[in-house]
Amino acid sequence: xxxxxxxxxxxxxxxxxxxxxxxxxxxxxxxxxxxxxxxxxxxxxxxxxxxxxxxxxxxxxxxxxxxxxxxxxxxxxxxxxxxxxxxxxxxxxxxxxxxxxxxxxxxxxxxx
Amino acid sequence: xxxxxxxxxxxxxxxxxxxxxxxxxxxxxxxxxxxxxxxxxxxxxxxxxxxxxxxxxxxxxxxxxxxxxxxxxxxxxxxxxxxxxxxxxxxxxxxxxxxxxxxxxxxxxxxxxx
Numbered sequence: 001x002x003x004x005x006x007x008x009x010x011x012x013x014x015x016x017x018x019x020x021x022x023x024x025x026x027x028x029x030x031x032x033x034x035x036x037x038x039x040x041x042x043x044x045x046x047x048x049x050x051x052x053x054x055x056x057x058x059x060x061x062x063x064x065x066x067x068x069x070x071x072x073x074x075x076x077x078x079x080x081x082x083x084x085x086x087x088x089x090x091x092x093x094x095x096x097x098x099x100x101x102x103x104x105x106x107x108x109x110x111x112x
Numbered sequence: 113x114x115x116x117x118x119x120x121x122x123x124x125x126x127x128x129x130x131x132x133x134x135x136x137x138x139x140x141x142x143x144x145x146x147x148x149x150x151x152x153x154x155x156x157x158x159x160x161x162x163x164x165x166x167x168x169x170x171x172x173x174x175x176x177x178x179x180x181x182x183x184x185x186x187x188x189x190x191x192x193x194x195x196x197x198x199x200x201x202x203x204x205x206x207x208x209x210x211x212x213x214x215x216x217x218x219x220x221x222x223x224x225x226x
Contacts, residue, residue, distance in 0.1 A: 009152065030183070033214070042202060043155065044216040088154065090215075099170065103145075104154035 004091045006103035014111050019076040021106045023089035025029050030094040032065055032072045037105070038085045046087075081110050118203050118218035125193045125225045133188040133221050135203030140215070143206040144186040148172065148199040150218075155202065161186055162219050193225045 003026040013019050023032065031050045035043040047056055049065035049072060056063045060083075062075040072091075076083055086106040137144065144162035157170030161180040175197060177189040178211060186205075193197045200222050202214040 006154075031197040034214075039213065042219050043204075043215070044217070045214040048214065090155075099157060099160070101157075101171075 002091070002093055002099075002101050004089060004101045004103040006089060006106050008106065009104060010107050010109070012109045012111065013079050016078050019079050021074050021087060021108075022089070022101055023072045023074075024104050025070045025091045027070070029091040029092055031092050033071075033090045033092075033100070034063060034072070035088045035090065036085050037088065041085075043069060043088060050103060052091055059071075076108075079108075080111050081112055084108060096106050105111070116203055116205055116216050116218035118201075118221050120221060121219065122222050123222065124222070125205075127140075127194060129193050129224060130189070130191050131193065132190075133201055133203075135188065135218060135222070136184050136187045137186075137203075137205040137216070138184065139205060139207070139216065140183060140184065141205035142206050143208055143213075144179065144180065145204050145215075146176070146186070146188045147172070147202045147204060149202060150199050158188065158201075190223075193223075195225045197223065198225045212224060 005024045033048045034046040037043045047063050053067045054065040060077045064073045086107045087103040090100045090102045092100045116137045118123050128148040142163045146158040147155040156172045157176040161167045167178050200220050202220050206213040206215050
């Protein structure tokens with residue numbers, strides 16, 4: 001079945017450093033979504049990417065969808081302590097009975 | 113705006129007991145789903161529904177039942193709880209019937225099975 005992979009599961013950065021994480025799918029995706037979950041909270045939608053090569057920005061966060069629509073990246077510029085949390089990507093395949101499959105997430109900690 | 117409401121927030125069960133996790137949304141979303149979250153495992157889909165009267169299995173459906181009699185409600189039933197069902201459960205809904213739209217999550221229900 002479809003697999004969505006996020007490696008590593010944990011990353012620690014110094015406040016002010018940039019951070020990049022990747023999401024890879026075993027199959028071609030129709031779209032990919034990114035969510036953020038704060039410690040003790042619930043996942044909150046950040047963005048959805050649909051087009052091949054698409055790039056979207058939200059303040060210090062930059063999201064990119066790969067040309068082959070099988071991978072995606074999230075880049076955070078100058079991390080802040082408010083960026084702490086777990087970031088999940090979720091990919092949806094094309095065709096009938098497609099489901100949204102979540103990666104295992106990457107937990108980001110930021111040292112002040 | 114209430115969004116997606118889950119109850120209870122916390123529950124402790126003994127092995128073999130049954131219970132229902134409630135989920136209600138007030139956004140008139142057609143798509144609703146249940147996920148479980150375990151450490152290091154991400155979010156795994158249990159069951160989902162694309163509209164009233166329609167349900168389907170996700171990645172980890174065993175031990176769980178669902179029904180969708182109204183657009184607003186999507187309860188998750190554990191018929192005979194097992195320790196392996198100890199987890200945090202999230203209900204999520206989306207405006208899109210295909211589930212391709214933004215998922216709105218409830219605050220979660222933390223279940224412990226002894």
